[in-house]
Amino acid sequence: QKEVEQNSGPLSVPEGAIASLNCTYSDRGSQSFFWYRQYSGKSPELIMFIYSNGDKEDGRFTAQLNKASQYVSLLIRDSQPSDSATYLCAVGANRDDKIIFGKGTRLHILP
Amino acid sequence: NAGVMQNPRHLVRRRGQEARLRCSPMKGHSHVYWYRQLPEEGLKFMVYLQKENIIDESGMPKERFSAEFPKEGPSILRIQQVVRGDSAAYFCASFERREENIQYFGAGTRLSVL
Numbered sequence: 001q002k003e004v005e006q007n008s009g010p011l012s013v014p015e016g017a018i019a020s021l022n023c024t025y026s027d028r029g030s031q032s033f034f035w036y037r038q039y040s041g042k043s044p045e046l047i048m049f050i051y052s053n054g055d056k057e058d059g060r061f062t063a064q065l066n067k068a069s070q071y072v073s074l075l076i077r078d079s080q081p082s083d084s085a086t087y088l089c090a091v092g093a094n095r096d097d098k099i100i101f102g103k104g105t106r107l108h109i110l111p
Numbered sequence: 112n113a114g115v116m117q118n119p120r121h122l123v124r125r126r127g128q129e130a131r132l133r134c135s136p137m138k139g140h141s142h143v144y145w146y147r148q149l150p151e152e153g154l155k156f157m158v159y160l161q162k163e164n165i166i167d168e169s170g171m172p173k174e175r176f177s178a179e180f181p182k183e184g185p186s187i188l189r190i191q192q193v194v195r196g197d198s199a200a201y202f203c204a205s206f207e208r209r210e211e212n213i214q215y216f217g218a219g220t221r222l223s224v225l
Contacts, residue, residue: 032212034213042219044154044202044216045216046213046214046215046216049213088154090154092212097212098144098156098159098167099212099214100156101146101155101156102153103152103153104153
């Protein structure tokens with residue numbers, strides 16, 4: 001069964017520091033990788049997607065993908081209290097296949 | 112997630128009643144996923160629909176649950192004879208192109224079964 005694993009946290013990071021969120025996946029053939037942010041009681045919000053090995057940057061966010069290690073991460077630079085949320089990693093076998101979500105990592109930015 | 116409309120936002124049903132959840136995808140999107148989320152749990156895939164077609168319903172319970180996405184109107188997730196274990200948040204997500212699968216979520220429907 002295809003699995004996506006995340007540390008549930010909470011991960012506490014001081015304001016202004018770099019938050020590093022990690023995710024591993026079981027299906028070596030996975031092709032598409034997504035990070036969603038979910039505030040308590042709200043719906044998931046897409047932050048980043050990445051398809052190729054390496055880094056992809058968007059503002060304060062950087063997604064890193066290492067297919068050989070079956071590992072994808074999200075870095076948040078200059079963390080803000082508003083970044084406190086649950087971050088969901090999602091992985092798809094193919095670009096047109098359903099994506100499997102991890103249970104999420106709770107991030108807490110300390111003011 | 113602006114643009115994906117779900118209603119109602121909150122739905123209360125007694126055991127044995129039917130729950131009907133609606134989802135209107137973003138303009139131009141013809142693909143819809145439905146997910147269920149329990150407290151402190153991840154999103155669980157239920158069903159993937161295109162207009163007038165069920166593409167993948169492998170995540171949906173065989174009994175009491177059904178989904179449709181008609182040519183006109185919203186996608187509907189129907190739960191018959193609800194039980195307390197059906198209480199959860201139900202999200203739909205839509206996307207434009209199957210080869211990208213970049214999904215945008217609606218605000219969800221919180222179903223409470225008394």
